[in-house]
Amino acid sequence: SISFLNGDYMPLEEARISPLDRGFLFGDGIYEVIPYYKGKSVGLMPHIERMINGLAAIEIKCTKTADEWKELLDDLVARNESMGDNLGVYVHVSRGADVKRYHPYPEGVEPTVFCFCFNIKDPEPVDRTKVTQYSLVSTEDLRWQRCHIKSTALLGNVIHFQEGYSSGADEALLYNANGELTEGSSCNAFIVKDGIIATPIQDNQILPGITRRIILDSLKADGSLQVEERTITMDEVRDADEIWITSSSKEIAPVTKLDGKPVGDGSVGEIWEKAFAIYTASKYDF
Ligand code: PMP
Numbered sequence: 372s373i374s375f376l377n378g379d380y381m382p383l384e385e386a387r388i389s390p391l392d393r394g395f396l397f398g399d400g401i402y403e404v405i406p407y408y409k410g411k412s413v414g415l416m417p418h419i420e421r422m423i424n425g426l427a428a429i430e431i432k433c434t435k436t437a438d439e440w441k442e443l444l445d446d447l448v449a450r451n452e453s454m455g456d457n458l459g460v461y462v463h464v465s466r467g468a469d470v471k472r473y474h475p476y477p478e479g480v481e482p483t484v485f486c487f488c489f490n491i492k493d494p495e496p497v498d499r500t501k502v503t504q505y506s507l508v509s510t511e512d513l514r515w516q517r518c519h520i521k522s523t524a525l526l527g528n529v530i531h532f533q534e535g536y537s538s539g540a541d542e543a544l545l546y547n548a549n550g551e552l553t554e555g556s557s558c559n560a561f562i563v564k565d566g567i568i569a570t571p572i573q574d575n576q577i578l579p580g581i582t583r584r585i586i587l588d589s590l591k592a593d594g595s596l597q598v599e600e601r602t603i604t605m606d607e608v609r610d611a612d613e614i615w616i617t618s619s620s621k622e623i624a625p626v627t628k629l630d631g632k633p634v635g636d637g638s639v640g641e642i643w644e645k646a647f648a649i650y651t652a653s654k655y656d657f
Pocket of ligand 1: 404
């Protein structure tokens with residue numbers, strides 16, 4: 372596949388960066404993953420805006436405008452058309468390579484910009500009897516207190532993901548020291564109780580997920596389902612009729628098992644199907 376590195380296009384296997392790159396040494400960078408289905412992106416501008424905000428938050432001076440990013444990413448996807456219908460674009464901007472390893476932000480160093488495409492799965496069917504079901508384990512969220520920044524330093528997330536993976540689950544569902552739901556190790560989380568959908572508020576404990584945003588906005592515009600952003604306790608999660616996890620690659624994935632116990636009646640919920648239909652009908656508008 373064709374990747375982009377610092378202004379040049381090249382085969383992915385040929386892309387090279389310095390071992391002094393601060394992305395490599397410190398995880399000092401910001402990243403994004405944007406889904407494209409048959410060349411059409413979902414949430415491209417919100418993803419770009421989140422990345423620009425993240426770069427500003429950690430003072431990485433990347434001068435590309437939102438429109439320039441859009442042009443670059445659409446162009447990269449077009450160049451990789453032969454890879455398949457469903458592509459994720461990984462975008463990574465690190466603080467760049469200095470002449471030595473030291474902590475302060477260096478002056479006059481060009482950020483490293485690296486993008487490549489990878490295959491993602493077909494969208495799931497809007498059918499509660501056919502969709503892939505997820506099994507989660509819950510664990511205390513021991514990441515840092517800046518989870519709203521989409522940092523390339525993902526060790527905290529990777530450790531939590533592995534906890535789920537090594538116990539045979541698909542994801543780890545995280546809660547804070549007060550027993551309140553935060554998110555998954557690589558996704559946001561929603562619950563449904565008595566027909567009402569809820570998701571944790573957007574603060575420093577979670578990534579402001581673009582899929583989460585598209586769900587909230589499309590459900591509000593549709594108006595047929597009730598949805599709330601609020602604090603959610605793990606007691607509520609364990610008592611929920613439905614649990615969903617959401618991300619750019621999973622879209623809205625129904626969870627039917629938590630810590631080895633069935634969620635609700637153990638089947639995929641009706642509200643999931645309604646919400647996923649609404650999301651699917653409007654996802655390309657974002
Ligand atoms: N939270 C975390 C920790 C994530 O890594 C991700 C996806 N990478 C998400 C939430 C979901 O974000 P999005 O919907 O923008 O993919």
